[in-house]
Amino acid sequence: MRLLHSPIGSSVNPFLKVLITHSWAIKSATISDVYIANNILSGYSRCQESRLAHQLFDEIAQRDTVSWNTMIAGNVNRGDFDSAWDFLKNMKKCGLQLDGYTFGSLLKGVACAQQWGTGQQVHSMIVKMGYAENVYCGSALVDMYAKCGRVDDAVLVFEHMPECNSVSWNALISGYVQVGDRGTAFLLFACMEQEGLKIDDGTIAPLMTLLDDAEFYKPTMQIHGKAIKHGLEFENKVCNATITSYSQCGSIADAEKVFDGSFGARDLVTWNSIIGAYLVHNKEECAFNVFIDMQRLGFEPDIYSYTSIISACFDETHKKHGKSLHGLVIKRGLEQSVPVCNALTTMYLKSNSRSMVEPLSIFESMELKDRVSWNSILTGFSQIGLSEDALKFFGHMRLAILEIDHYSFSAVLRSCADLATLQLGQQVHVLALKSGLDSNEFVVSALIFMYAKCGIIEDARKSFEENPKDSSITWNSIIFAYAQHGQGHIALDLFSQMKRQEVKLDHITFVAVLTACSHNGLVEEGCKLLKTMECNYGIPLRMEHYACAVDLYGRAGRLEEAKALVESMPFEPNATVWQTLLGACRACGNIELASQVGNHLLDAEPEDHCTYVLLSDLYGHLRRWDERASVKRLMKQRGVKKVPGWSWIEIKNQVHAFKAEDRLHANCDDIYFVLGVFMDEIMRLYKVDDLEVLTY
Structure with missing residues (x-):
């Protein structure tokens, strides 16, 4: 039996070592020795070779407690608690004595399976068989109750243990860490130090996870x-938890120092930790380099590695990386991994906001799909503006007997809002009520948005008032709702209430309030907020705040101040800011500045139709036909087409969509006939001689 433990065999594949040892035992006729058979059985279990372990177990003539414990532990370690429980029952039937190792393995399985009721049964057996004072069983019980979220029960077991070792203390600390009780967890750590107990990685690592800000x-x-x-x-x-903790506390430099200092002790989790740290701090290139280095040094990425790095490939500069990673996923045979496919779907949705072709292709190729898979596609349809497709897809989700969660409801309510389908939105609201998700902050936010977009601000306010008001998400939504309804003073009153109730303000809150000021001509109030955001509220100005401020000045006719603000920005303005300034130029009739901004946009965003349309309309309004013709000619040369505006109307719970000069509707002749009657009636009533008639 030396081969399983010899230094000569240490470089040999572990499974191969077990096979060689098994062959040697058969050849030397020592396989009948229960000690040797148990060692081989343990080797198969450690290698997750359950079929060979079961086969050998069946061949052992004189099984002892160790044989049964090995099989129970092996099944627990590979996540098959049901099989472990069956082995326990058969072990008792065979009259074998359960011991501390039996209970320890079972309780570990209970903790992993979160089967608290079964854990109580095991606890009863422990007491009945006189193992209640066994430190190994006691520690396992503390660990089981803690991991099942029953910290009070874990404390009771801990307090009745005649002797507590480091394992017991660590299990209790981990329980308080799991429920987020930072104070008690650190108090227990201090007590451990005072009592001179051994501090190990099981003590330090869980505590590090609480330090995340x-x-x-x-x-x-x-x-x-x-x-x-x-x-x-x-x-x-400890090393892995420290990297993550420093990163979440805002110090990527310290995280890097820990990673660099761990050169000889890194495992796969260490590499994943530093990749995650770089991504949290928007250092995508560093993350890509680490991903390459880990493979160069012999570490094969796991599913977490792939999902993390794929999530970074969403902007224009990293599109090629995303394609390469997709190819690598296929090469490594992970194209059916649900988490990896979900990450790829999200990546393609973020990197191309105008097409669903690639996300749908991945979705349809998946043999297994989870809620994240379905929600990703649903959200994609909603965000890209394919609201009718989103509603149809939501119907497919319900037919698939898939559990609808708050992400699903939020996405479909957004689509109802975009289509202004009040009746359908109300039906989804009822479904959310039946599902018990109507008070979820994301669903409430989507309901407020939907009712506001459908013109029912009273129902939007009702959804806000009837639900908890401890989240900035719902406050931001109701402020936006009143801003869009032109009720800026109410929006500002809600902002004041939000501050009084000490709800945490975020950057979106200020986008909502600035929008309210902009839409209602509250220039001074908006300027004051803009100047005090960072110093009074600790929220630095972002691109969207500058865009709101430019719009605020533009609507008030203060174009010079809008221009000065853009020029004073601490970072390069994006297309949204320039387009907002162009809109302000159009409103103020400043053709010279409009031409400068427009030309800049045409160079920076040559495929965006909005700039061409704004410039064309501006030149046409000022009767500068040559410039207007030049813009239209450039648009044609570049193959840019104006995206037509659509209108929707809901009749008897069915949505009908129209665009200008549309003749696709089955009842278009009747529709245009009625429109003609309306136009005749308008001309008769108002006696308009030179009325511009709709072009059919």
Whole structure:
């Protein structure tokens, strides 16, 4: 039996070592020795070779408790708790004595399967068989209750243990970490130190996960110092948790130092941790380089590696990376991995906001789909403006007997809002009520948006008032709703209420309030907010705030101030800001500045039809026909087409869509006949001689 433990065999594949040992035992006729058979059985279990383990177990003539415990532990470790439980029942039938290792393995399986009720049964067996005071069983019970979210039960077990070791304390600390009780978790850590108990990676690593915000930077440094003091800084769990903690506390430099210092102790999680850290800090190129380095050094990426790095490939500069990663996924045989496919779907949706071809292709090729898969496509349809397709897809989701969650409801309500289909929106509202998701902050936000877009501001306010008001998401939505309805003063009153109730303000809150000021000519109020955002509220100005401010000045006819604001921006204005300024030029009739801004946009965004339309309309309004013809000619040369505007009307729960000069509707002759009657009546009533008639 030396081969399984010999240094000579350490470089051999573990599974191959077990096979060789098994062959040697058969050849030497020692396989009948239960000690040797159990060692081989343990080897197969560690290698996740359940079929060979079961086969050998069946061949052992004189099984002992170790044989059964090995099979129970093997099934637990590979996530098959039901099989482990069956082995336990058969073990009892065979009259074999359960011991601390049996219970320890079972409780580990209970914790992983989150089967708290079964855990209570095991607890009863432990008490009945006299193992209640066994430190190994007690620690396993504390761990089980803690991982099942029953921290109070874990404390009771802990307090009744005659002796608590580091494992028991670590299990209890992990329980408080899991429920987010930062104070108690760190208090227990301090008690461990006072009692002189051994601090190990199972103590430090969970605590690090609680330090996930800039305000915890100093505590992160202190816990890191404790890890160094106890010689744990190179332990994988501690190293990985420290990288993540520094990153979430805002210090990518410290995360890099920890990663660089862990050269000889890195595992796959270490590489994934630094990739995640770079992505959190928008350092996509660094993340791509790490992804390449890890493979060069022999670390095969796992599903987390792929989903993380794929999520970074959404902007124009990284599109090629996304395509390459898609090819690598296919090459590695992961094209049917649901998380990877979901990440690819999201990547294509973000990188191309005008097409659903690639996301749908991935979705349709998936043999298995989860809720994320369906919601990604539904959200894609909604965000891209294919609202009718979104509604049809939502119907398919319901027919597929798929559980509809708050993401689904939010997306479909947004589509109802875009189509202004009030009746359909109300039906979705009823479905959300039946599902118990009507009070979810994202669903409430979508309901407010839907009712506001359908013109029913009273129902939007009702949805806001009838639900919890502790989230900025719902406050932002109702402020936007009143802003869009031209009720700026009410929007500002809601903003004041939001501050009084100490709801956390975010950058979207200020976009909503600035929009309200812009739409209602509240220039001074908007300017004051713009100047005090960072100093009073700690929210730095973003691109969208500048766009709102430019619109605010433009609508008020203060074009010079709008221009000065754009010129003073601390970063390069994007197309939205320039288009907003162009709109302000059009409103103020400043042809010279409009031409400058328009030419800049035509160079920067040659495929966007909006700039051409704005310039063409402006030149036409000022009767500068040569310039207008020049813009139309350039538009034609570049193959840019104006995207037609659509109108929707809902009749008897059916949506009808129209565009200018549309003759596709089945009842178009009747529709145009009625329109003609209306136009005749208008001309008769108002006696208009030179009325521009709709072009049919």
